[in-house]
Amino acid sequence: MNSPDFSHHEDASADALIEAFLDETASPEERARVLASVDSEPEFRERLALATAIRDALRSTPGVHAPPDLIPGVMRVVRQEARTAILARARGWLSTAWHIDLRPVLAMATLAAVVVLASLAGRPGEERVDPEVAEALEQVKWTLALLSEVGERTAFHVQNDVLEPHVLGPMQSAIHHVFAEPQ
């Protein structure tokens, strides 16, 4: 390796040229000068090679990873502070409202909120009947109508305990009678 001449007056301009060449900001004329110097000046060629190697070594330095608990730790603190700030703001607002004698307004607002909540809570929900259930109910309705009709025609009155076993027998007899020997 040649001994570097650090006092050389052309050092600065040669370095500037190398910088521009490596940064790809050199003009076409500067690039031509670099290429010509590489061919004709061994010292310049060495300097360019060293500059390139240093740049490559710097840029290929592997990244360092932050500890995995860094962000969770930060977010824990930040979220806690955010919650505290919201509560403090709400407390401050209420305190201000209280002190400027907005108590009637606050009372009215609270009452209105209670009424709205109560009406929402007490509102009946929309009935949703499953199609199969509706169909079954329809069948029950027509069955009861039929029983009623049978009762009318046979003077047999269906009592509240119609579903009890002791009434099933007479009912079946009556139905059989109705359908076997219609009046």
Next chain:
Amino acid sequence: VTLSEFEIIVTQSQDRVFGYAMRLLGNRDHAADIVQDSMIRMWRNREKLETEGAVSWMLRVTHNACIDVLRRRKLETQIFAHEVDAERFESGGISPDRALETRDLRSHLDRALERLSEPYRSILILREIEDFRYDEICGALNLPMSTVKVYLHRGRRKLRKMIQEELYHELA
């Protein structure tokens, strides 16, 4: 800066900001403490910050804190601890062959970086190693763009001369 914006900013920039602090201080625990503190301070100052300038702001706080620590500890010449070297070659970011090829140069480079004065060292680490944008570096160091470019140019030149001298003395 909202809470969700804050979370995105710190998550995306954590490795580079931590890497910068780590390379300046040479100690993972100290770097983590400083970066965590910078992030929390950024949140506390969110009302003064735009989303675009948030990384620069955090980087500036981190930089100032690191410089303070270095001054207090008088460790400005002892950056790049063995821990960094170990992590570099274990992290898989560079192939073993390439690591061997560049190992000699890297040892010179590390020593030269240790000896390099501020702000050249910070600018070189931020730009060449951590790949921060020029505008982020300007914000971090509170310097105009032209000055950052001049310092970067001078820093590279100083680094080159230091390594050139070392190589010359080694071969002489």
